[in-house]
Amino acid sequence: HGLAQLEQAELVFRRGEPPDAVYSFKHVLVRDAAYESLLRxxxxxxxxxxxxxxxxxxxxxxxxxxxxxxxxxxxxxxxxxxxxxxxxxxxxxxxxxxxxxxxxxxxxxxxxxxxxxDPMLRNKSELLLQTSLGHSLRSIKGWSIDSVRHAYTRALQLCKESGFDEHTLPAVFGLWTWNFLRAALGEAQTLAEHLVNTADTADDSVFKVLAHEALGFTLFARGTFAAAHAALERSLSMCEDGKAAAYLDLSAQDPRVHVRLYDGMALWFLGYPDQALRICAEARRYADTSQHPFSEAMARTISLRVHQFRGEAAVVARQADAAIALCEERGFVHYLAMALILRGWASAQQGEFEKGIAEIQAGLEKERATDALLFESYTLGLLADACIKNERYEQAFDFLDQAQLRLDQENSERYYAAEIYRLLGEAYLRSRQDLDQAERYLCKGLTVAREQKAKSLELKLCMSIYDLYELRHHADTYRPQLGEIYGSFSEGFDTTDLVRAKARLKDA
Structure with missing residues (x-):
């Protein structure tokens, strides 16, 4: 009856017929006045x-x-x-x-x-909220900002204080991601090993998937590619499609996508450029099927990085815009920064040097703003590579000096170390400044690549050393070593580096 009177007075409007009718006030001020007239x-x-x-x-x-x-x-x-x-x-x-x-x-x-x-109930509620808060902050503010660490640290503190052992994994995994993206790899390794030990004790398959993911990622960043590949394969072997929601709830990312992408990068370093591309394509299919935008952004961006490793500037240029648009729409700052860096690299490789360098630097500044240092030396390497190609040797040396400072820090990222040393050698070689210094850096890079079993980087280094010997008119003495590394590949013969290596051997 009261509603009918209000309707007749045109203070409320009805949509539909009772009992399924929906009523709305004529104006928000009418609604507020009616609400405030009620006692609290x-x-x-x-x-x-x-x-x-x-x-x-x-x-x-x-x-x-x-x-x-x-x-x-x-x-x-x-x-x-x-x-x-x-x-x-x-x-x-x-x-x-x-x-x-x-x-x-x-x-x-x-x-x-x-x-x-009730203090126990209050602590448990805060623990669940802080963990979830950390997950969402990570997605749109950056994996490595202080508020992310604060949320996960507080969650872990509550676990310890109140004995909520079953809720420890998301907090520890979150802290691992924070350290990992900051390239604090000593602490990241400690947390990853703790996750593996805890998962083995708990005998929980979801925990094990995430724990071996954390370990594999950390080993990759440290440049131990074979061990990383083994840990990532172990993680994937335990993944179950039916547990996708559990993975997301516990870690705010889908290991079926993320692990495949990192394994793709590891496979490229190990000398399997085609397998790298195939497993990235699998990751893309999982991401597209899941309709989880964060997974889609991750798959598109990290796949671009594998294309960059393979030297495919045209592919990166063609696919980067869609990745950037998705990241901008959703506010995924970390993947936006990386997609900008990669599009900039492609532009620089395709002759738009100034535009490309500016975009790489814009992406790098975005990464630095969130203290994400994991891709610092890699990005500085891309900048130096573009500068060397365009004979901007002083700029190249400046970027490489910054990258060397990263490599000299204890527990920093090492996966691109051999390439940084190769680029230093290339800068000295191409600028004709000091061929002996060029050789020292190239040999240092070769030692690192061989220690890391980074066959793809070893090939690049052997080509640079071959070019150095050619300049000294001693190419014949190094041809067998270039032939040996080229002959050790079983795939990827249409990729830039293998095509170049074959051309050198053929010209000889």
Whole structure:
């Protein structure tokens, strides 16, 4: 009757027929005036009734829009169910990569925590919120910013204080990602090994997948490619499609995608450029099927890096725009920075030197802004490579000096070390400044490549040394070594480096 009167007075409008009708106020000011006219106790009572009615009779709304239920429980002063629904709302938003929305929901839940009297319940609620907060921050603010570390550190502290051992893995994995992207690889290795030991004790397949992923990624960054490949293969062997949601909830990334991409990079270094491309294509298929935008951005960007390793500037140029558009739309800062770097590299390789260098530097600044140092020496190497190609040798030396400072730091990234030494050799060689110094750096790079079993880098180094010997009119003495490394490849003969190596051997 009351609704009918309001409708006749044109203060509310009805859509549909009772009991399924939906009513809306004529104006927000009318709604607010009506709401404020109620006593606070009456408002709380009504919000509580609405929340309970939603739970009992509208399961579809509860499942699809938990933030509505969270709002009503919050306004009812029923803190515990309110926090539970804010957590569910945030996690649901995060699953579809709506991370800004997720962060808002988690913040609403965290604001209510002081109102929980039971310390154990309060700690558990905060632990779950902090872990989920860390996951979403990682996606849109960067994997290695301080607020990410704070969220995971606080979650781990709560685990230890309250004995929530079963919730330790997401917090430790989150801290591992923070250290990994910062290239603090000593701490990353310690955390990865702790994850492996804990997963083995717990005998949980989901934990094991994530633990071996962390170990494989860390070994890759340290330049131990064969060991990295073994750990990544182990992780993939335990992956199950039916557990994709569990992987995302625990780690905010899909190892079926992410592990394949890193294994693709490891395979390229180990001398399998075609296998590298195939496993990246598999990762792309998983990402596209999952319709998880963060996985799609990851797959598109890291696949570009493998094409860059293979020297395929035209492919990178063709595919980079779509990766950049997706990352910009979704606010994925880390992958946006890397996609810009790779598009810049492609531009520089295709003759647009100034434009390419500017874009690589723009991407590098974005990475530095989030303290993501893992790809610092790699990016400086791309800059130096472009400069050498365009005879900007002083610029090249400047970038390579910065990269060497990274390599000299304890526990920093080493996967691109051999290439940095090769580029130093190339800079001295091409500028004709000091051929002896060129040889020293090239030999140093060759030693590193062989220690790391980085056959693809070994090939590049052998070609550079061959060119040095050719300049000294002694190419014949080095031809057998170039022939030996070329002959050790079983695939990838259409890739840039193998084509160049074959041309050198043929010309001889």
């Amino acid at each position: 106790s009456r408002r709380q009572q009504l919000h509580g009734q609405i929340a309970r009615a939603l739970e009992q009779s509208f399961a579809d709304i509860v499942a699809s829009q938990p933030e509505i239920v969270a709002h009503h429980f919050t306004e009812a002063g029923l803190v515990e169910p309110a926090i539970d629904y804010w957590l569910k709302a945030g996690q649901q938003a995060a699953r579809r990569s709506a991370n800004a929305e997720a962060l808002n929901h988690f913040a609403r839940g965290l604001d209510l925590l002081p109102k929980i009297d």
